[in-house]
Amino acid sequence: MHPRPSPIAAALYTLRDLNADVIVLHGPHGCCFRTGRLLENDGVRVVTTAMSENDFIFGASEKLEETLQKVDSMFSPKLVGIVGTCASMIIGEDLKEAVENVNTKAQVLAIESHGGLSEGDNTEGAIAVLDAAAEEGIISAEERDRQTKMLKKATEIEKTRGMAQGEYIQPSYGDLKEKVGKILLSSLERGDKVALVLNAKKETSYLFADLLKLPFKKFNENNHPTIIANLDEDVGLPRIRQHARNIREELEKEGTFVDYITGGLDEYPQTGEKAAELLKDGSFDLVVVAGVPHALPIETVPGVSIAVTDGPRLVEPLKKLGYDYVVTELDAHAKTLGTSEVVPSDFGLVLRELMNQEILI
Numbered sequence: 031m032h033p034r035p036s037p038i039a040a041a042l043y044t045l046r047d048l049n050a051d052v053i054v055l056h057g058p059h060g061c062c063f064r065t066g067r068l069l070e071n072d073g074v075r076v077v078t079t080a081m082s083e084n085d086f087i088f089g090a091s092e093k094l095e096e097t098l099q100k101v102d103s104m105f106s107p108k109l110v111g112i113v114g115t116c117a118s119m120i121i122g123e124d125l126k127e128a129v130e131n132v133n134t135k136a137q138v139l140a141i142e143s144h145g146g147l148s149e150g151d152n153t154e155g156a157i158a159v160l161d162a163a164a165e166e167g168i169i170s171a172e173e174r175d176r177q178t179k180m181l182k183k184a185t186e187i188e189k190t191r192g193m194a195q196g197e198y199i200q201p202s203y204g205d206l207k208e209k210v211g212k213i214l215l216s217s218l219e220r221g222d223k224v225a226l227v228l229n230a231k232k233e234t235s236y237l238f239a240d241l242l243k244l245p246f247k248k249f250n251e252n253n254h255p256t257i258i259a260n261l262d263e264d265v266g267l268p269r270i271r272q273h274a275r276n277i278r279e280e281l282e283k284e285g286t287f288v289d290y291i292t293g294g295l296d297e298y299p300q301t302g303e304k305a306a307e308l309l310k311d312g313s314f315d316l317v318v319v320a321g322v323p324h325a326l327p328i329e330t331v332p333g334v335s336i337a338v339t340d341g342p343r344l345v346e347p348l349k350k351l352g353y354d355y356v357v358t359e360l361d362a363h364a365k366t367l368g369t370s371e372v373v374p375s376d377f378g379l380v381l382r383e384l385m386n387q388e389i390l391i
Contacts, residue, residue, distance in 0.1 A: 037155030057115025230321030265294025
């Protein structure tokens, strides 16, 4: 019942991960406005054909062709994505025909997406991009199939364990970060066995990985948390692999090493299950799961559990799954687009302050 991410936005983000230089939204100038503006921070030029009421009746293929020509002359791109919107797709605009009519030096992917694609699942927009990329030889059919499998599993998780369960979920900002921070630090001070799990998605990993950077070694040199993370550098689209590489290099420069790698950043729907197996075998007293915590079957893991999420509407589902505490990080996408370094998280800042004050009760 509450608003969910659009297939159009998912298509935009997936084109970004393919390192597209320019994305053309074939629709009204306001369609996916926020996503388009945010992607500019990631180095992607996002333009629109600015369809109007007359175009909804008579079509706008000429506008699309003119926009493609302008894009080619202004930016000299190597890879361009054309993304359909509800307006252009409902009236049956032929994106591929426009591409054929324009002599452009760039490789162009035409993505027929709209807000009601399939059942409206946002992942369908990403799958449409992967299909087009495989057809054009940008990625292999095997890579397309692997990612499609992950995306369908991600949809299943959201519908069964996340905020797409069908009912209205009241937004919540979760437990007080200071309270939860004291619980975590007190556990470390007592000598409890603690695990930090990064099960993050794409660029948001730069924010959630901040927990792995915390100076726990200085806080208690005799009790360091075990680190489990989906930071495989050899899995995913080019930009995704680079994110994992950047984070691991930054951590290692500061003397922090990941103890267990569960997979890549685009494999978060299944890396949560791998992390849970490690946690069950490790007999941990306290577990912190950051990123996409509902993809980890916390109900199978003993001990106290803390979830760190970017979704206020995920607080209630996470508590129902069995997490003892949930803290929220707002605007994770906005804070991490365009960065190549770990960015401070709100929970991380609270923990650093508590360490400095040595207030643990």
